[in-house]
Amino acid sequence: MDLALTESQEMLRSTARSFMEREAPVDVIVGLQKVESSLAPDLWKKAARLGWLGIVIPTEYGGSGDRLSDAAVLYEELGRGPLPGPFFSSGVLGALTVLEGATEEQRRRILPAVASGERVLTVAITEPNTSWGPAGITLAAQGRNGSYVLNGTKLFVADATSASDLVVAVRTGDAPTDVSLLHVDAKARGVTARRLPGFVSWQCEVAFDNVQVPASALLGEAQRGWAALARALERALPLLCAYIVGGCQAVYEKSVAYTQSRVQFGVPIGRFQRVQDHVIRLVNHLDSARWATWEALWKLDGGRPAAASVHMAKAVASEAYLEACNAAHEVHAGMGVLVEYGLAAHTQMSRTLFHYLGDPRWHKRRMADALEW
């Protein structure tokens, strides 16, 4: 048993932390909040040069093929921003979906460009019904003359306004899991991506209006899409959780520092037990998310059955981020809602990731199924 990071993980952490401090301090994060596309080209290029976009892509497809737990160290640091951009959407969920679902030829064609940052993927799963299960996939891909035609809407697609390529889960049969994956050019005629307005971070609507997709766009085999996506999600979710853990950690550090420096009634507010209680609630959520996430990562890297742990990690982490931000707002009062202070970016992200790829209730139910109660 050893719960410490390895030496190389410590090095990656330190590199990533200096990168974030240098390239993405609070004012940069706050400045990015209102842009339509989450991808900041300069940051993206630098991250590509550091090899971060291909961190989970195997070496034969141009990535560095790191273990998930190594990638998690990076994602924790990105989450501290929280750094916007399709890092997870493209480099993790997109890449793993292609890896799990595509043919060898397709992988060789797509993945190296993802690792280099030239292509930006995102996976379009849910729809106006906001279900994250296979039954929620209703967008039909009608075959016509050896090609497919798409008409409909995908919703809450992460970072779609910065994607060059979409992986779209489509219905191709009547059985619940008769789902296939299509690789669609985001600039194809009839495809429109739009960032959803409001208290949500770069979740998009993608509309398909008579979009013609060639048969060659089918990733792997028809009707095998959901199984591939499920395998990809099992490996991708803990990295989203790691990003969330980093977010919770940053919110915790901000809150501790604020209770030490903010003076009211003649003393730092951390002396008040009511204020301490918020910080304690926060750190308990942070540590719950951290250890649930890391145990899931350890199981995946070791080839152990991990489904229940992964579902638990997403349920715990989603709740933790939301509650951590709530506690931080109670600590910070007015300061916390000043946009320039930076807490609000976390708060909005915590709400966004609460539901993204399945909310706590959804994952708790899948966890119960996986445990075969």
Place this chain on the structure above:
Amino acid sequence: MDFEVTYTEEQQRFRREVRTWLEANVSAEVQRTPTSAEDNYRRYLELRALGRKLGAKGWLYPTAPAKYGGGGLDVDHAIILEEEVDRFDLSLPPYYDSGGRLGSASILVWGTEEQRQAFLPPIYRGEVRTWQLLTEPGAGSDLAGVRMTTAVRDGDEYVIKGQKIFVGSDNGTDRIWLIACTDPNGRRHENLSWFMIDANLPGISMQPMELMGTGGEGGTDSGVKQTVFFDDVRVPAVALVGGENKGWTVATTHLELEHGGGGRIGRNRVWDRLLRYCQETKRDGVPLSQQQDVRDSLADIYIKTEVTRLFGLRNFWLTYARKPKSYEGPQLSYYRKTTGLWMTGAILEAVGPAALTTDPTWGSSAGFLETQQRNGIVSVHPGGTTDIQRVQMARRIGIGRSTREKAGTVHGAET
């Protein structure tokens, strides 16, 4: 990271040896829920006998130094032992021995060589059972406010007078690990001292307190506590551990361990049984575990027990890898206690009123759910209330006071 102990061939052989030994030496009866006070006492004697057998093999306190009668085993072997006794729903030691666990650890760090040689072997070999005596009527959460029990030096002896409450369990004790006031006019934190004494000295008497908990000799939870009276009890001066008026320093080790700093490994015994009960019990013809509302409740309960397990595992590792600790000890304690309390309501909601009765026909098997309904509440206070755990956390996070407080030492040499 590695969340699991990887066992060598030698360790796997050790596990087989332990399992074979336990199967030969732990009777099925010892796992029973006692049916009467007499039966509870008989069971206690059986557990003590088992403790002595384990002690003779160095398996009662496996990581304690061999030169004082402990097992001298490394942490991996200790985990194997803990896991194997856990299969019989037992812990190490298999009876309530708070003063043995916490007193021996404190003596290892703060005692003299002579005291280690005198006090530790009987504890590690299971020859004595020891209770800790801290709380007084006027000093509960405020341990530094201990005043009522005084110890006054008289030649080669101390004379102890006063009263302690919420002590031990039932069936009596051999030894007492006691904090007392040695300077009634001294400054706070500079007026207390610890003593390891014989429980059968003249002038010591006990009176049971009936608590709403159940269990008697139930590991760390106990439904019976005692009030202990000291009426001019004379103890040899060598019983004083860590120096006169240095009791608060010694207490940092004691409290760090009592507040969860040592961590815990092992499964949650309530969870396994709760799930089995829900799978075997039908409502409206459908097993509880197949009803969505119950499944949702079970998922919430499961996650909290898993997080408790992970915090315990982390603290266990921090302790035995000798890593620096901060707020993690009281965090585990706080989380475990509040989870247990919350779970009383969650279980009651999930399974209904059957959770409240020990009736052999209508209650849960062996009344384990009824036990949780009581002990989830009783367990909130021993070893520091949930509020005290939060005070500790805040100080160690560095917000409760102007300087950050350090965790107490449990080895005398954390890195």
